[in-house]
Amino acid sequence: MTDFADREGVIWLDGAMVPWRDAKTHFLTHSLHYASAVFEGVRAYNGRIFKLRQHTDRLFEGAGIVGMKMPFTRDVIDAACQAVLAANHLEDGYLRPAVWRGSEVMGLSPRGTAVHVAIAAWSWPSYFSVEQRMTGVRLIEAPWRRPAPDTAPTQAKASGLYQICTLSKQYAEDRGYDDALMLDYRGLVAEATGANIFLVIDGKLHTPTPDCFLNGITRQTAIEIAEQTGIDIVERHITPEDLALADEVFLTGTAAEITPVSEIGPHRFTPGPVCHLMIKEYTRITTGGAA
Numbered sequence: 472m473t474d475f476a477d478r479e480g481v482i483w484l485d486g487a488m489v490p491w492r493d494a495k496t497h498f499l500t501h502s503l504h505y506a507s508a509v510f511e512g513v514r515a516y517n518g519r520i521f522k523l524r525q526h527t528d529r530l531f532e533g534a535g536i537v538g539m540k541m542p543f544t545r546d547v548i549d550a551a552c553q554a555v556l557a558a559n560h561l562e563d564g565y566l567r568p569a570v571w572r573g574s575e576v577m578g579l580s581p582r583g584t585a586v587h588v589a590i591a592a593w594s595w596p597s598y599f600s601v602e603q604r605m606t607g608v609r610l611i612e613a614p615w616r617r618p619a620p621d622t623a624p625t626q627a628k629a630s631g632l633y634q635i636c637t638l639s640k641q642y643a644e645d646r647g648y649d650d651a652l653m654l655d656y657r658g659l660v661a662e663a664t665g666a667n668i669f670l671v672i673d674g675k676l677h678t679p680t681p682d683c684f685l686n687g688i689t690r691q692t693a694i695e696i697a698e699q700t701g702i703d704i705v706e707r708h709i710t711p712e713d714l715a716l717a718d719e720v721f722l723t724g725t726a727a728e729i730t731p732v733s734e735i736g737p738h739r740f741t742p743g744p745v746c747h748l749m750i751k752e753y754t755r756i757t758t759g760g761a762a
C-alpha cells in the first residue's frame with residue numbers, strides 16, 4: 472500500500488491544483504492540535520459524482536457549526552471536485568474534501584487563523600461483488616458512546632468527533648472484528664464507526680433517529696429506496712435489546728455503501744432479500760439510474 476502522502480496525481484489546495492506530494496501543511500496547524508476541521512467523503516461512479524451538492528452543503532454547514540467561514544462558494548467547491556476527479560483521470564473514485572484552520576496563530580483561540588480547503592481523489596472501487604458482500608461484516612459493541620448534542624457538534628462531520636470512532640474501530644480490529652457498534656449517551660443504538668445502521672424487523676426497516684449523529688446521505692438514499700420499493704420505514708429510538716428481533720442488519724455510508732452485517736455481539740443475522748435489494752438498488756442509482 473502506497474503512503475497517502477507519496478502518490479502521483481494532483482490535489483486541489485486553496486484554489487489551485489498542486490502536485491500530490493506538495494499538498495502539505497505545517498506542524499503548528501491549529502487543526503492538528505485542536506481538531507478544528509471538518510471533512511467530507513464523496514464517491515464518483517462512472518465519472519459522475521453521487522449527490523455532490525448534498526455533500527458540499529454538509530461541508531459548508533459543518534464548517535459553519537464549528538465556526539469556520541468558508542473562503543469559497545459552493546459552486547467553486549463543486550467545480551473543484553469535478554476538476555480533481557478529471558485531473559486524476561478517475562471514473563470511479565473517492566473524494567476527500569477537508570476544511571481546516573491553519574498555522575497563522577497558535578493557541579486555543581481560533582482567531583486570526585486562515586481557513587484552508589483541499590480536495591483529494593483516489594481510486595476506490597467497490598471491492599466486493601454483491602455475493603461477496605452478502606456474507607456480512609462482524610461488529611462488536613464499542614467502548615465509546617456517541618455524545619449528547621450539547622456536548623459535541625454532533626451534526627457536523629467534524630474531525631474531533633472521529634477520535635471515538637478511530638478508538639472504537641481499533642478496539643474492534645484488535646479483537647478480530649470488522650467494526651464496532653456505537654451506542655449513544657443514552658445507551659441507545661446509534662451507528663457504526665463510519666456508517667449508519669438499519670435493522671429489518673418483521674419485514675419493516677427500522678433505523679435510529681439521527682438526533683446525536685449524522686443523518687448520512689447514504690442513509691437518506693436507503694430510506695428513498697425503501698419508500699420506492701414499498702418497504703415500511705420506522706425511524707425511532709432503538710435499544711440494544713431490539714437487535715435480538717432483527718432478521719437482517721446492514722450499514723450505510725459513502726465508503727461502506729450498503730454493507731450487510733452478520734454479527735453484533737451475541738446476535739447473529741443472515742443477510743437476506745432486503746440486503747440484496749438494497750445493494751442492487753443502491754448500485755443502480757449510484758451508477759446512473761434515477762433515485
Ligand code: PMP
Nearest residue numbers: 664665666667687688689724725
Ligand atoms: N456516520 C459516520 C460517523 C460517518 O463517518 C459516516 C460517513 N460519512 C456516516 C455516518 C454515513 O454518512 P454518509 O452516508 O453521508 O457517507
